[in-house]
Amino acid sequence: MYDLVIKNVRIDQLKIKDIAMKDGCICKIGSISEPANKVVDGEKRWLLPPYVESHVHLDTALISGKPFVNQSGELFEGINIWNKYKENFLTHEDVMERAKTVIKMMAGQGVLFMRCMVDISDPQLTALKALLEVKRSVAHFMTVQLVGFPQNGLLSSKDGFLQLEQAIDLGVDGISAVPHLEATREKGVTSLEQCFQLAVKHKKFLHIFCDEIDDSQSRFLEVVASLAIETGLHEQVTASHVNAMSYYDEAYVRKLLDLLKASRINIVTAPLINSAMQGRVDASPKGRGITRVKELHEAGINVAVAHDDILSPFYPLGTGSMLAAGHMLLHLAHMTGEKDFKTVLQMMTSNAAKVLGIKRYEINEGNQANFILVSAANAQDLLRRQPVAELVVANGQILAETPKQETKWNGFLEMPRHL
Ligand SMILES: [Zn+2]
Numbered sequence: 001m002y003d004l005v006i007k008n009v010r011i012d013q014l015k016i017k018d019i020a021m022k023d024g025c026i027c028k029i030g031s032i033s034e035p036a037n038k039v040v041d042g043e044k045r046w047l048l049p050p051y052v053e054s055h056v057h058l059d060t061a062l063i064s065g066k067p068f069v070n071q072s073g074e075l076f077e078g079i080n081i082w083n084k085y086k087e088n089f090l091t092h093e094d095v096m097e098r099a100k101t102v103i104k105m106m107a108g109q110g111v112l113f114m115r116c117m118v119d120i121s122d123p124q125l126t127a128l129k130a131l132l133e134v135k136r137s138v139a140h141f142m143t144v145q146l147v148g149f150p151q152n153g154l155l156s157s158k159d160g161f162l163q164l165e166q167a168i169d170l171g172v173d174g175i176s177a178v179p180h181l182e183a184t185r186e187k188g189v190t191s192l193e194q195c196f197q198l199a200v201k202h203k204k205f206l207h208i209f210c211d212e213i214d215d216s217q218s219r220f221l222e223v224v225a226s227l228a229i230e231t232g233l234h235e236q237v238t239a240s241h242v243n244a245m246s247y248y249d250e251a252y253v254r255k256l257l258d259l260l261k262a263s264r265i266n267i268v269t270a271p272l273i274n275s276a277m278q279g280r281v282d283a284s285p286k287g288r289g290i291t292r293v294k295e296l297h298e299a300g301i302n303v304a305v306a307h308d309d310i311l312s313p314f315y316p317l318g319t320g321s322m323l324a325a326g327h328m329l330l331h332l333a334h335m336t337g338e339k340d341f342k343t344v345l346q347m348m349t350s351n352a353a354k355v356l357g358i359k360r361y362e363i364n365e366g367n368q369a370n371f372i373l374v375s376a377a378n379a380q381d382l383l384r385r386q387p388v389a390e391l392v393v394a395n396g397q398i399l400a401e402t403p404k405q406e407t408k409w410n411g412f413l414e415m416p417r418h419l
Contacts, residue, residue, distance in 0.1 A: 002027060002036035003396055009042035009373065011363055020395040021369040023204035029365055040398070045390060046371040046382075049363055050112035051322040052352035054268045055207070055306035056238050057117050058099035058134070058332040059127035063089075075212075078314035079150055079151065085313065086122050095130035102310055103138050106320040108400045110372035110389030113143045115207065115356055116241035117176065119151040120167045121133055123159070128167055130414035141394035145356060147207045149176040154191040156183045161194060168198065174205040179220040180244070189223055196227045205236040205357070207268075213277050214287055218244040222256055225263035234264040238355050240306070242267060242291040243278050253292065257299040266355040267301055269293050270308035271328040273315040293333040297343060304352035305329045305344065322348045330383060341379035371394045375404055 002020040011029065012015055018032040019042075060082055064070070067083040081198035106114065118128045128148065131184040135144040148167035154160035154177050179188030179193040192208070206228075211218045221242050225258055228349040230299045245253065259399050260267075271290050280287035296304050307325045330336055335344055353361040360367040376382035391402040 001414040002034060003030075003038070004332040004369075004393075004398070005032050005036040005039045006042045006047075006373075006391075006393075007032070008044050010044060011047050019047065019363075021393075024369060024395040024397075026363065026367050026369045028150070029363070032294070038398075040391070042373055042391075045375050046377075047363065048110075048374060049349050049353070049361055050305070050370050050372055050394075051110045051348050052356060052361075052391070053106060053111050053114040053307055053322060054238070054304040054352040054355045055117065055270055056102075056106075056114055057091075057119075057309055057312060058102050058131060058299070059095055059118055060308045060312040060314070061102045061340050062098045064313065064316045067268065067311065068266065070313050070316065073276065073315065073316075074280060078312070082119070085283055086119075086126075088310065090122065090126050092126060092130045095127050096134055099131055099134045100138070103134070103142055103144070103319060105144055105310075106307075106391065107394070108346055108402060109319075109321055109331045110374075110392050111320070111322060112141065112392070112394050113353065113356055113358055115145040115147060115174070117147050117149040117207070117209075118167075118172070120148045120163045120172075121152045121157055121160070121351070123149055123163070123390035125163065125166060125170065128170055128172065129366075132171055134333050141397075141399050143356075145173040145357070147174040147176050148172040148177060149207075149209065153178055153182045153187075155187045156196065158182065160191075161198075164195075164198065168202050168204065172204070174207050175199055176207050176209060177204075178209040179223070180209075180211050180218045184331055188220055192220065192223050192227060193220050196231050196233070198226055199236075200231050205232065205238070207238045207240060210239040210242050212241035212274070212278075213244055214247060214280075214282060215244050216247035216249070221245060223261060225256075225259045225265055228263040228265045235266065235302075235354070236286070237263070238268055240268040241270060241274060243274055243287075243289060245291045246287055253295070257295065257301070260301050265301075267291065267303045268306050268355060269303060269329065269333075269354075270306045270325070271332050272318060272325050273308045275328060275332055276315060276317075288332045290329070293329065294335060299418040302351050302354050303347055304355045306352070321386065323383060326383050327386060338380075342352075344383060345379040370394055
């Protein structure tokens with residue numbers, strides 16, 4: 001007896017199949033007639049693996065305008081607001097409540113894995129302690145990875161490394177550095193070297209905030225790639241943002257792409273916030289705010305697209321929709337060719353799963369039963385219309401259902417007789 005059977009779903013787009021689950025796993029894909037505790041008609045909808053969010057902040061989420069508004073919209077005003085919020089309003093309960101709201105918001109939209117950045121520059125590590133509790137409480141449906149991230153720099157802030165070590169003791173999954181925010185290039189390089197040493201010592205993955213600045217001289221990505229090779233950490237290293245790469249000259253980019261390929265590190269791009277935050281001090285024409293996504297992908301480097309901030313001091317928008325992030329990426333990266341839609345969908349699913357190191361993520365018999373059902377014909381249709389995830393299945397259980405949005409017409413389409 002199966003726990004759950006969903007009949008009539010499109011898994012490889014064309015063929016209609018049934019899918020059966022037991023004890024949280026996919027038991028069978030094909031034509032299923034055996035009994036089940038629950039049988040649902042999939043109505044020929046598309047069954048996809050869940051979306052994977054590879055870079056999000058839960059501690060800064062949902063505080064835009066509460067009470068501080070980032071009037072300039074710029075990064076440094078955002079950092080000041082966040083520092084003021086931490087001093088005056090940040091409590092364990094506050095972080096728990098906001099984080100759970102965002103997790104629910106994203107899970108309802110089909111995200112079942114997320115890598116979450118946690119600011120560890122607060123001496124009490126309030127946000128981290130709260131998020132460790134949240135992580136445990138949602139583990140039955142959402143996999144949360146926590147990354148200790150020093151918002152004010154590792155070397156340029158007081159006790160930066162001490163706090164990172166404390167975060168490791170408390171149980172973060174991964175660690176980070178922000179080399180471009182350190183006072184000098186040399187301090188940026190040293191912060192990376194020390195961060196890599198800690199990662200090796202404590203067996204943590206690395207998720208570096210890297211070159212998130214419109215400065216062609218910000219070249220920490222080469223250091224990250226080089227250290228990934230030297231330490232042998234390779235795929236366990238991810239560099240986020242790296243939008244400075246758009247400002248590098250072509251000869252250097254060619255050398256850098258070879259180094260990145262050899263390093264096997266992952267790149268995460270966040271087109272929603274970066275399109276709003278970057279390019280602000282450029283003269284016209286202004287930069288598009290993101291890194292060289294198309295070139296990185298074509299060079300064989302694993303690139304994922306992330307949603308990132310949701311109503312934070314840095315970004316007054318955001319709904320947690322991965323499709324919104326993908327839609328923005330299509331535009332900014334000039335990825336509107338026929339094959340590009342599938343590529344961008346992979347960047348929010350399988351490529352992002354690779355960033356997080358998720359095992360057995362695909363829709364196969366024997367794998368964990370995590371998937372979504374959407375009404376979309378293909379990747380282009382999905383990204384164009386951004387339909388809701390009508391059914392979200394987590395660990396073999398139906399977690400959430402969202403009805404398809406449809407417009408009801410009231411008959412006024414026909415010309416009334418009196419007009
Ligand atoms: Zn971020």
